[in-house]
Amino acid sequence: MFPTLETDRLILREISQKDVNAIFSCFSNEHVTRYYGQETLETIKQAEAFVELFAISYKEKRGIRWGIERKGHKGIIGTIGFNSWSPKHKRAEIGYEIHPDYWRNGYAIEAVLKVIEFGFDELGLTRIGAVVFLNNVASSNLLTKVGFQKEGVLRDYMYQNGQAHDTFVYSILKRDK
Secondary structure (H helix, E strand, O other), rough: OOOOOOOEEEEEEEEOOOHHHHHHHHOOOOHHHHHOOOOOOOOHHHHHHHHHHHHHHHOOOOOOEEEEEEEOOOEEEEEEEEEEEOOOEEEEEEEEEEEEEOOOOHHHHHHHHHHHHHHHHHHOOOOOEEEOOOHHHHHHHHHOOOOOOOEEEEEEEEEEOOEEEEEEEEEEEEEOO
């Protein structure tokens, strides 16, 4: 059963086909995808494939992705979750995005803190990593604010629009909390 998480203002819940339009709205926005390592979506079909990919990833224990919904409001404003989840090695990488209409409201940090807690306490992770484009200052600031440490630079690690980009790699360990 897919876990639903709750914070003061948010519900982190399973993403379903009813969320396709919200997924498309987020991932078709170049302000969201410019530091994502993912091409900007152009069709609803691509958003439907994303939703299916999230479900398959969870079923195969390779990742888990929640829709971020504000309490008292229908529809998601973004997603958050773990990619590259390795239960054997007790690690995963966190990833998240929020639609620009909801930036600078503290929703991302609230969701990140809850997902970190879930990762350590419920999934038994000992390491949560994050990979961030060098120019993504907002994400770098968020991660360091919640306790991630910058470990270094991964050269030509992510491709965006056919161009290789360097990224920072961050981590937080269970023993750091």
